Each structure stands twice: as C-alpha cells, then as structure tokens.
Amino acid sequence: MQESHTRVYAAVAAIPRGRVASYGAIAARAGLPGRARLVGKLLGETPDGMELPWHRVLRASGHIALPPGSRGFREQCRLLRAEGIDVVNGRVPLSRFGLDADLDRVLWGMTL
Numbered sequence: 001m002q003e004s005h006t007r008v009y010a011a012v013a014a015i016p017r018g019r020v021a022s023y024g025a026i027a028a029r030a031g032l033p034g035r036a037r038l039v040g041k042l043l044g045e046t047p048d049g050m051e052l053p054w055h056r057v058l059r060a061s062g063h064i065a066l067p068p069g070s071r072g073f074r075e076q077c078r079l080l081r082a083e084g085i086d087v088v089n090g091r092v093p094l095s096r097f098g099l100d101a102d103l104d105r106v107l108w109g110m111t112l
Contacts, residue, residue, distance in 0.1 A: 008030045008039055009046070011026045013053070019056065020057070020058050020099070021058070021098065021099045022059060022060040022062075023057055023060070026039045026057060040065065055075070055076045062091045064087075064092075073090065
C-alpha cells in the first residue's frame, strides 16, 4: 500500500464518533490538498478486513455522496444518526458536526 493511501486511511480512522469531515478535509489532513476524489476512490477500495468509519466522510456541502435512496445512502444515514448526527434530506450541518465546528465557535463565537 502506498504511503499516501495509508495517510488517507489514518485520517479517516481519526474522525471521532459524532463528527464528520469532507473528502477535501481528509485529503488535506493526509497531506494531499486538492485530492478529494482520491479519498473517495480509496474509500471505495478499502482493503478487506480494514474497519473505517467511512460513513463520517461527506461532500464539502455536507451531503452524502451516494445516490439518494440507494442501500449505501440509507446505511450511511442510519450510521450517522446512530452517532447522534443530524441528517436531513441527505445533508449534515457541518457547522454543528464537522471536525472544525468547535474551532469555529472558539474563534468566531458562533456557528455557521
């Protein structure tokens, strides 16, 4: 496995329960800014036996990337809700559940 792939998987694994991150944020945290599509590709090719919280990775808009109504979409919604994350019409409010949401509150005293 390439080192860059290992870094992406580690960044996904580090998303804490009850939080989400965008594909782009994961790429940046893995030292691969601008490689959001690579993150999506790697999540789709996760090696057998590797357990990752794949459901915590969303589009930059907070939307689930899987087709609405698909089995994967429903499963991702179920897993996110089980962690107390609000999902409405396939979208999670990143200002409340994103990895940097608390940092925004500290810096700006508000949620976006």
